[in-house]
Amino acid sequence: MRRVFTSLLILVFAAALLLFGAALWWLHEPMKLRLPPGSQVADLSIEPGTSADGVAEAVVASGANVPVLLLQAWFRFSGQARQIKAGSYELVPGTTPRKLLSMLVRGEETxxxxxxxxxxxxxxxxxxxxxxxxxxxxxxxxxxxxxxxxxxxxxxxxxxxxxxxxxxxxxxxxxxxxxxxxxxxxxxRLEAAWALRSPDSPLKTPEQALILASIVEKETGKASDRPQIGGVFSNRLRLGMLLQTDPTVIYGLGPQFDGNLRKRDLLADTPYNTYTRAGLPPTPIAMPGKAALLAAVQPAPTQALYFVARGDGSSHFSASLDEHNRAVNTYQRGK
Known part of the structure; x- marks a missing residue:
């Protein structure tokens, strides 16, 4: 009797060992995926509140060729079923049940x-x-x-x-x-920039800073020129001069602007025409980045009131109208 009992124990232990080995092999074996035509991934969406069993069903429905009962058992046995996070995931070839659960628990959304x-x-x-x-x-x-x-x-x-x-x-x-x-x-970003504004800034509100920053952003793509341009516009605001900046006029023209700014456009009065209206336009004209925001609130100390594009992305700055006109002749008219 004792021998029979021992033999049974050995058989049970061997079976358990085989089952454990099979389970271990399955956990590390890549799942076969049924992928949509032309796609290399299977989309998996887990809605908030989905149970672990529901997650397993969603995995199979998404294209994983794996027994749903086996996947449900794995989720429960892992002790991590309640940690699975809702979200949008992608199943890629090579994904194993072990990697799948880790991805869902970590919330590694695509x-x-x-x-x-x-x-x-x-x-x-x-x-x-x-x-x-x-x-x-x-x-x-x-x-x-x-x-x-x-x-x-x-x-x-x-x-x-x-x-x-x-x-x-x-x-x-x-x-x-x-x-x-x-x-x-x-x-x-605007709050941080406003806190750093120069004491002598002519800007009264963060809103004005955002508007001016948007103009600076559109006036140049050259980073080193932005503070200087901010300085020109700040000087003009202090003196009550017209800003006379083309990007605001273009913005006011809207979708009808064909890429060619004409003299009649500069004379046509709109809320955004800074050739006909003093001060800042009523709203920003674009999205300014960090550098433009800082240039608006921390303009370079300069006497310049004018600037003109050199044609290489940079600008020439002038303190007087005569100097500006000479620069225009040089860089714009080729004289």
Whole structure:
């Protein structure tokens, strides 16, 4: 009897050992995936509140060729079932059940990126959002004022309110959520810049700083010129001179601008024509970056009141109209 009992124990132990080995092998064996035509990944979406069993079912439904009961048992046995995070994931060839659970517990969602470019206006932002991969277009067809209401900023003009940067997002994210992050980022950047403003700055509010920064952003792409340009406009604001900056006129023309700024455009009065109206325009004209924000609040100390493009991306600065006219003849008219 004792021999029989011992033999049974040996058999049970051997079976358990085999089962353990098989389970260990299965956990480290890449799952076979049924991939959509032309795709190299299988999309997996886990909704908030989904049970561990539901997650296993979603994995199989997404294209993993694995017994759902086995996957459910693995999630439970691991002790990490409650730690699985909702989100958007991608299953790639080579994913094992062990790697799968680790990915779900860590919340390693597949992220895309979206870049807001310095100097873009809101029309360009919206056009880029519509082309973004796997970003839900909740703003599609909405008027700008409605978008701002949904962002919790009713009555605020959208121009220049979003900080130019690269933002990561999970598949299926709303474009409204991305804009909200970019708006908060601009709030922080503007607040930080305003705290560093020069004591003699002619700017009275952070709003004015944002408007001037947007003009500086559009006037040059050369980083070293930005503080000087900020200085020119600050000098003009102090003296009550017209800003006379082309980018504001172009912005006021809107989509009808054909790339050629004419004399009649400079004479046509709009709220954004700084050749016909004194002071800053009513809103920003683009998204300023960090350097432009700092140039607006910390302009270079200069006597210059004028500047003209040299044609190589840089500008020539002048303190008098005579000097400016000579520079225009040199760099613009070739005289």
């Amino acid at each position: 992220l895309r990126s979206f870049t807001l470019v310095e100097g873009w206006n809101f029309r360009q932002v919206r056009a880029a959002l519509q082309k973004s991969e796997q970003l839900v277009p909740d703003t599609l067809g909405l008027e700008p004022e409605i978008i701002m209401q949904k962002l919790g900023r009713p009555g605020l003009h959208p121009e220049g309110r979003f900080y130019p940067d690269t933002y990561s997002y999970a598949k299926g994210s709303s474009d409204l959520a991305l804009l909200k992050r970019a708006a908060r980022a601009m709030d922080k």
